[in-house]
Amino acid sequence: MKRILFFLFVLVALSMNAQRGFAPQPVSSPEIAKNGAVTFRVKAPKADTVKLIVDSRVDTLMMRQADGTWSITLRDLEPDLYMYYYVIDGMKVLDNKNAQVLRDVSTVMNTFVLDPDGDSPVAVHDVPHGEVHAVWYDSPTLGMTRRMMIYLPPGYEASHQKYPVLYLLHGTGGDETVWLEQGRAAQILDNLIASGKAEPMIVVMPNGHTDTPTAPGLGPNNNEQPTFAHKQWMEGTFESSFNDIMTWVDNNYRTRPSKRYRAIAGLSMGGYHSLYISANQPDDFNYVGLFSAAIGRMDQGKSKIYDNLEEKLVNQFKQRPRLYWMGIGNKDFLYKDNEEFRKLLDKNRLRYTYHESGAGHEWANWRDYLVIFTQLIFK
Amino acid sequence: MKRILFFLFVLVALSMNAQRGFAPQPVSSPEIAKNGAVTFRVKAPKADTVKLIVDSRVDTLMMRQADGTWSITLRDLEPDLYMYYYVIDGMKVLDNKNAQVLRDVSTVMNTFVLDPDGDSPVAVHDVPHGEVHAVWYDSPTLGMTRRMMIYLPPGYEASHQKYPVLYLLHGTGGDETVWLEQGRAAQILDNLIASGKAEPMIVVMPNGHTDTPTAPGLGPNNNEQPTFAHKQWMEGTFESSFNDIMTWVDNNYRTRPSKRYRAIAGLSMGGYHSLYISANQPDDFNYVGLFSAAIGRMDQGKSKIYDNLEEKLVNQFKQRPRLYWMGIGNKDFLYKDNEEFRKLLDKNRLRYTYHESGAGHEWANWRDYLVIFTQLIFK
Numbered sequence: 001m002k003r004i005l006f007f008l009f010v011l012v013a014l015s016m017n018a019q020r021g022f023a024p025q026p027v028s029s030p031e032i033a034k035n036g037a038v039t040f041r042v043k044a045p046k047a048d049t050v051k052l053i054v055d056s057r058v059d060t061l062m063m064r065q066a067d068g069t070w071s072i073t074l075r076d077l078e079p080d081l082y083m084y085y086y087v088i089d090g091m092k093v094l095d096n097k098n099a100q101v102l103r104d105v106s107t108v109m110n111t112f113v114l115d116p117d118g119d120s121p122v123a124v125h126d127v128p129h130g131e132v133h134a135v136w137y138d139s140p141t142l143g144m145t146r147r148m149m150i151y152l153p154p155g156y157e158a159s160h161q162k163y164p165v166l167y168l169l170h171g172t173g174g175d176e177t178v179w180l181e182q183g184r185a186a187q188i189l190d191n192l193i194a195s196g197k198a199e200p201m202i203v204v205m206p207n208g209h210t211d212t213p214t215a216p217g218l219g220p221n222n223n224e225q226p227t228f229a230h231k232q233w234m235e236g237t238f239e240s241s242f243n244d245i246m247t248w249v250d251n252n253y254r255t256r257p258s259k260r261y262r263a264i265a266g267l268s269m270g271g272y273h274s275l276y277i278s279a280n281q282p283d284d285f286n287y288v289g290l291f292s293a294a295i296g297r298m299d300q301g302k303s304k305i306y307d308n309l310e311e312k313l314v315n316q317f318k319q320r321p322r323l324y325w326m327g328i329g330n331k332d333f334l335y336k337d338n339e340e341f342r343k344l345l346d347k348n349r350l351r352y353t354y355h356e357s358g359a360g361h362e363w364a365n366w367r368d369y370l371v372i373f374t375q376l377i378f379k
Numbered sequence: 380m381k382r383i384l385f386f387l388f389v390l391v392a393l394s395m396n397a398q399r400g401f402a403p404q405p406v407s408s409p410e411i412a413k414n415g416a417v418t419f420r421v422k423a424p425k426a427d428t429v430k431l432i433v434d435s436r437v438d439t440l441m442m443r444q445a446d447g448t449w450s451i452t453l454r455d456l457e458p459d460l461y462m463y464y465y466v467i468d469g470m471k472v473l474d475n476k477n478a479q480v481l482r483d484v485s486t487v488m489n490t491f492v493l494d495p496d497g498d499s500p501v502a503v504h505d506v507p508h509g510e511v512h513a514v515w516y517d518s519p520t521l522g523m524t525r526r527m528m529i530y531l532p533p534g535y536e537a538s539h540q541k542y543p544v545l546y547l548l549h550g551t552g553g554d555e556t557v558w559l560e561q562g563r564a565a566q567i568l569d570n571l572i573a574s575g576k577a578e579p580m581i582v583v584m585p586n587g588h589t590d591t592p593t594a595p596g597l598g599p600n601n602n603e604q605p606t607f608a609h610k611q612w613m614e615g616t617f618e619s620s621f622n623d624i625m626t627w628v629d630n631n632y633r634t635r636p637s638k639r640y641r642a643i644a645g646l647s648m649g650g651y652h653s654l655y656i657s658a659n660q661p662d663d664f665n666y667v668g669l670f671s672a673a674i675g676r677m678d679q680g681k682s683k684i685y686d687n688l689e690e691k692l693v694n695q696f697k698q699r700p701r702l703y704w705m706g707i708g709n710k711d712f713l714y715k716d717n718e719e720f721r722k723l724l725d726k727n728r729l730r731y732t733y734h735e736s737g738a739g740h741e742w743a744n745w746r747d748y749l750v751i752f753t754q755l756i757f758k
Contacts, residue, residue, distance in 0.1 A: 044470065089425065092472075092473075092475055093472055094487060096471055098604065099485040099595070099604055101487050103478050103480070107478070108473060113601040113602060124598055124601050126599045128524075129524070131513060131514045133510055133512050134510060134512075135510045136508045147508075157631055216478070216479070217479045218503060220504055222491075222494065222502050223491050225477065225478055226478050
């Protein structure tokens with residue numbers, strides 16, 4: 001009877017697929033070889049051209065085989081998280097053989113983890129895992145209840161310890177979920193803590209867009225779509241309401257609520273937020289991380305948050321932050337703005353750590369920067 | 380400068396899309412009118428046929444317009460969560476205008492919430508929201524650390540109260556995430572608690588497949604794909620390790636750890652699990668919910684969990700559970716098995732509540748059953 005019911009389940013599943021017009025295909029994709037070669041396959045007998053797009057890293061034509069399957073094998077990819085899709089005769093199509101998907105701003109893509117040596121910090125390994133909480137905090141400053149994600153280090157629940165806190169901020173296209181999804185923050189922290197390379201820490205991931213309480217679709221505007229174009233954008237409201245987040249976190253988790261045990265870092269817009277929040281609150285953060293930061297002092301006059309930056313930085317560095325870390329790719333469209341900012345720091349003899357990588361304004365860099373930055377803090 | 384940078388961001392985003400072969404299209408989809416009519420549009424100038432598939436509810440051809448956009452308007456859809464995709468010349472294609480997607484077993488689909496009257500229990504409303512925790516618990520019985528999701532009612536963190544617990548189990552195609560995603564459990568509980576229709580409760584959503592520690596992709600087998608075909612399946616290991624979950628939950632959350640304040644419910648395989656766990660632990664659950672349960676006593680002899688069911692049920696009902704609830708659709712392929720089970724209960728004069736709905740083995744029913752069941756428990 002068990003087997004009968006099982007086959008019934010499978011038949012229902014297959015027949016549902018068949019009804020929907022997809023006969024089961026003997027195609028496996030992506031197929032990851034032990035040496036790290038990745039083969040992509042998609043059946044499209046009537047197509048004229050099939051392309052494979054992988055992040056901003058690969059954009060290539062695929063080869064047609066006799067049975068109408070198109071395929072290509074990529075070699076020498078670095079261990080990392082990858083996102084990809086097909087373009088079949090100009091139309092974006094996901095890989096139906098791969099149900100793992102992620103959203104990059106408004107583009108949904110398939111995803112896989114490449115970890116041929118079994119030691120990538122972005123892969124899940126058999127190590128203790130931290131909890132992840134989706135919480136709602138009151139922001140009296142904004143008059144809103146807002147969603148936020150919290151990573152707790154393995155052992156938090158069983159211990160009575162207090163922990164340092166990293167505030168980790170997203171970019172213009174992101175929201176409170178993106179550091180956990182494309183950013184692999186939980187996996188990175190789990191792995192670095194397990195190997196003793198990073199200290200156990202709480203990681204707080206708020207939503208940096210003050211015109212919305214949540215990631216698209218999780219707030220009362222149920223069918224909201226992700227966008228780059230926010231009504232409120234880098235105009236001071238997030239920075240000036242940041243204490244609401246810190247207060248809530250210190251009240252609700254076992255934190256060490258002092259500068260010594262507090263870090264703030266962010267990518268792109270989140271780097272800009274980190275820069276201004278830490279400059280305006282020089283007694284609050286011992287560690288600052290600017291990942292491909294959207295620097296440019298573009299909002300002077302818009303909010304007192306952005307006024308007198310040079311003076312604020314000089315004052316901030318007088319309080320001797322243990323680490324002021326900047327990372328940027330040499331192809332990033334914000335490279336020059338970051339160079340200008342370094343000149344400003346240099347002119348004032350303010351000590352920072354600078355990390356220049358390859359590539360541009362992209363997640364491969366931001367995951368890397370998180371791996372580097374989290375090993376330098378709270379030591 | 381702010382505007383320049385903003386336009387730069389937008390240009391980069393648009394040009395990335397353009398590079399990928401998608402010129403921006405003046406197409407909006409799905410467009411939801413105030414009266415609840417939903418218009419789907421997709422641009423496919425070269426296509427011969429374009430179909431729209433909505434759950435198991437709609438499978439229809441779309442109409443080509445002069446500019447190569449295909450469209451269709453659906454009216455009279457019930458308020459609910461919907462999942463859909465297009466089939467363009469036989470190929471499954473997602474709606475590129477809608478970045479909201481969900482996975483149904485191994486099929487990724489677009490999704491939207493239809494709530495024309497602003498009162499659907501599955502929609503997000505401006506009410507207090509509960510926290511959702513992704514936790515890892517030790518299962519000594521299985522020798523595994525496993526992932527599980529926990530919903531905490533609004534106010535849990537601020538209160539010192541203890542709460543009742545609903546254990547909510549998924550089906551063969553699901554995992555620990557599915558009641559929160561397709562099931563909308565957090566939204567349903569938030570809404571029913573806010574309106575006073577349900578008692579504040581903790582909802583525990585474990586993973587019912589004992590051959591894996593997590594949903595696909597969240598465990599050490601990073602690129603695991605969802606499947607109906609599990610190595611261990613309805614053979615007693617989940618039921619016999621269930622006390623590990625209850626113990627962990629009672630140790631880590633402010634529960635009321637007694638039968639009076641404990642419920643167990645599940646869909647399909649999760650209904651089967653709920654049936655056998657509650658029958659084997661008659662002193663533990665005051666409320667039992669079987670949602671389209673995979674009943675059939677198919678595993679007698681496989682595990683003592685499944686032996687002597689009739690005797691166990693008689694004993695369970697002697698302990699007078701407050702509610703033994705069964706729901707099933709009149710088109711469900713498990714309808715007859717549920718009818719047989721009711722006959723068994725009737726024969727023994729065991730009192731249950733029976734809810735027969737339309738439709739079959741599908742999420743529209745399971746969301747409904749959760750809405751009904753959670754209003755009946757802990758009162």
